[in-house]
Amino acid sequence: IAGITQAPTSQILAAGRRMTLRCTQDMRHNAMYWYRQDLGLGLRLIHYSNTAGTTGKGEVPDGYSVSRANTDDFPLTLASAVPSQTSVYFCASSQRGQETQYFGPGTRLLVL
Amino acid sequence: KQEVTQIPAALSVPEGENLVLNCSFTDSAIYNLQWFRQDPGKGLTSLLLIQSSQREQTSGRLNASLDKSSGRSTLYIAASQPGDSATYLCAPDNAGNMLTFGGGTRLMVKP
Numbered sequence: 001i002a003g004i005t006q007a008p009t010s011q012i013l014a015a016g017r018r019m020t021l022r023c024t025q026d027m028r029h030n031a032m033y034w035y036r037q038d039l040g041l042g043l044r045l046i047h048y049s050n051t052a053g054t055t056g057k058g059e060v061p062d063g064y065s066v067s068r069a070n071t072d073d074f075p076l077t078l079a080s081a082v083p084s085q086t087s088v089y090f091c092a093s094s095q096r097g098q099e100t101q102y103f104g105p106g107t108r109l110l111v112l
Numbered sequence: 113k114q115e116v117t118q119i120p121a122a123l124s125v126p127e128g129e130n131l132v133l134n135c136s137f138t139d140s141a142i143y144n145l146q147w148f149r150q151d152p153g154k155g156l157t158s159l160l161l162i163q164s165s166q167r168e169q170t171s172g173r174l175n176a177s178l179d180k181s182s183g184r185s186t187l188y189i190a191a192s193q194p195g196d197s198a199t200y201l202c203a204p205d206n207a208g209n210m211l212t213f214g215g216g217t218r219l220m221v222k223p
Contacts, residue, residue, distance in 0.1 A: 004155075031209050043156075043201070043213040050209070058210070090155055094209055099144055101211065103155035 003027065004104035006091050012110045013081050021076040021107050023091030031094045032074040033058075033101065034066060036087040043090065049074055050096065081111045114139045114206050116214035124220040125192055133187040133217045135202035140183050142204040146211065147176050147187050150199045159200075160187070192221045 007022045025032065034046040035058075045058030049068040063085060065077045074093075078085055091104040115138045125131055135145075144163045148156040160176040162169045162185070168177040175188040185202055199218045203211040 033209075040215075042215045043203075043211075045210065048210070092156075096209070099205065099209060100146065100158045100161050101156075101209070102158065103148075105155045 003102060004091055004093060006089075006104040006107050008107060009105070010108040010110075012112065013078075015082055015111055016080050019078045019081055019109070021078075021089055021091075021109070023074045023076070023104060024072050025074075025091075025093045025102075025104075026072065027093060027095075027102065028071060029093035029095045029102070030071065031096055032068065033092040033094075034064070034074070034076045035090045035092065036060065036085075037090060037106075038087050046076065046089075081109075083111045085109065086111045114204060114212040116202060116204060116212050118200075118202060118214035118217050120217055121215065122218040122220075124222065127192060127194060127221055127223050129192050129221075130188070130190050131192055131219075133189070133200050133202075133219070135185040135187070135214055137183045137185075137202075137204045137212070137214075139204075139206055140180050142180060142206055143208055145176075145178055145185050145202060145204045147174075147185075148201045148203065150201060150216070152198075156201065189219075192219075194221050194223050197221050 004025045033048045035043045047066040089107045092101045094101045147159045162178040173190040199216040201216045
């Protein structure tokens with residue numbers, strides 16, 4: 001059982017480029033999340049999805065978009081990357097009613 | 113807006129010590145509170161989840177307590193081991209799976 005996989009593991013991106021971070025879970029969890037982790041700021045929620053077909057904004061949604069076409073996948077898109085989006089991005093999932101969140105290994109993104 | 117503070121920010125102890133990590137939060141209207149462990153360069157691993165109606169939760173050498181009215185939680189680690197070295201994060205949930213994370217306590221257990 002893989003749990004949550006994220007791709008790519010790391011990426012260097014030129015400012016202005018479009019980038020999609022991939023997240024797939026095999027636990028059939030209905031809720032999924034995207035966080036960014038920055039030194040001194042901790043983990044902050046970007047977007048979430050309580051079930052396939054629905055999404056919501058977290059604390060820092062600007063510059064990011066998500067979609068949830070099915071239960072397993074929750075891609076995060078940066079339409080036009082900026083240097084302030086340099087961060088480590090974590091995807092997580094949980095089963096509504098059980099609340100424990102399970103995290104992926106992260107994607108390290110550097111925007112130059 | 114929920115704000116979460118973890119004290120101390122860093123801690124270094126010799127192996128075998130019992131230790132307490134502290135977490136305080138400003139908004140006591142929480143559904144639950146989770147404690148996570150993060151190893152360097154890795155994702156987060158859930159350690160314990162305490163529901164708002166519970167006072168404490170135990171898993172092996174770990175015990176987490178919750179005082180919701182005063183906005184505090186503690187994580188107690190018994191008989192610490194070098195393998196416990198990691199960053200520990202607490203995260204109260206105010207809106208049903210909407211976690212707010214503290215800055216973490218970076219723990220080093222020396223052999």
